[in-house]
Amino acid sequence: MSLRMIAMRPAGCKHARHEVPPVRCSPRNWFPVFAAEIPRALPQGELPKDARLGPLKDLDGYFPFIPPESRATWEKRADDVRLQMRVALGIWPEPTRNPLNAAVHGRIEQEDYTVEKVFFESMPGFFVTGSLFRPKTPGQHPAVLCPHGHWRNARFAIRSDAEMKKELETGGEFLPEGGRSMFQSIGVQLARMGIVAFVYDMLGDSDRSRSATISRTNLPNSARR
Numbered sequence: 001m002s003l004r005m006i007a008m009r010p011a012g013c014k015h016a017r018h019e020v021p022p023v024r025c026s027p028r029n030w031f032p033v034f035a036a037e038i039p040r041a042l043p044q045g046e047l048p049k050d051a052r053l054g055p056l057k058d059l060d061g062y063f064p065f066i067p068p069e070s071r072a073t074w075e076k077r078a079d080d081v082r083l084q085m086r087v088a089l090g091i092w093p094e095p096t097r098n099p100l101n102a103a104v105h106g107r108i109e110q111e112d113y114t115v116e117k118v119f120f121e122s123m124p125g126f127f128v129t130g131s132l133f134r135p136k137t138p139g140q141h142p143a144v145l146c147p148h149g150h151w152r153n154a155r156f157a158i159r160s161d162a163e164m165k166k167e168l169e170t171g172g173e174f175l176p177e178g179g180r181s182m183f184q185s186i187g188v189q190l191a192r193m194g195i196v197a198f199v200y201d202m203l204g205d206s207d208r209s210r211s212a213t214i215s216r217t218n219l220p221n222s223a224r225r
Contacts (some may be wrong), residue, residue, distance in 0.1 A: 098124055104132065111190035112136055117209070118198065129207035130200030131155060133187035145198040148183050148205070155183050155206045156198055 006128035047053055086092035102120035113136060119129045135141055148154035158181050158201065159167065166172075173179030178189070183199055190197035201208040 050051055064211050072207075088176065095123075115187070118200075124158065124224040130202055131184070131187060133191040133199065135191045135195040135196070137194055141194055141196050143198070144185055144190055146183070146190075146197055147202060148199070149202070151183075151205070152207055153209075154203055157181060157183065 042048060043213045070078060083092065086094070097123065100120040100122070102118065104116050104118050106117040108115040114134050116132045116134070117129075118132045120125050122128050151157065159179060164173070164176055164179055167179050168174075168176065173182075178185040187197040
């Protein structure tokens with residue numbers, strides 16, 4: 001049997017551990033080769049300062065938010081969180097950007113907010129669709145992205161009277177005005193609080209239910225110009 005071993009060598013061999021040539025012998029004649037001192041990042045018995053090695057967090061714990069001591073402290077923390085999120089989402093380094101070719105249309109005026117239909121190309125031929133809720137108050141506003149999770153026809157879902165009655169009786173909803181179309185209600189509530197909210201469709205849902213590579217010519221009616 002021909003073998004090439006890196007961390008083991010035959011008895012009596014004078015070669016260095018990384019220079020062991022192929023030999024024909026029985027595996028019983030081989031013995032492990034260990035480094036005299038294995039390099040260590042920390043002293044023997046000392047664990048790294050990693051939060052994952054601490055006690056597990058559960059719903060019974062108390063984890064208060066500690067405000068940053070200064071704006072500079074927060075900006076440093078914000079940069080760290082942004083980088084962590086980009087790595088976790090698989091967008092660091094960022095993919096090549098392309099023109100969004102965004103279309104914002106079908107504006108609906110309400111007393112204290114507006115609603116518009118939106119679609120844009122996050123990648124060539126790959127459309128994102130949704131509803132954009134904006135407050136009517138002047139000045140700059142924070143913005144929130146509102147994914148809906150795994151709900152069927154979520155953004156367009158409207159509960160029937162029977163479904164609404166059940167939700168109210170079981171405590172799933174407290175007000176019929178907000179529970180009838182809950183994802184639209186999220187956008188409305190945020191806009192009334194002075195926040196721009198984009199309630200967008202997940203893949204395969206609502207206006208994105210046809211295909212991940214649809215073109216402008218076959219977009220559903222509610223997402224066309």
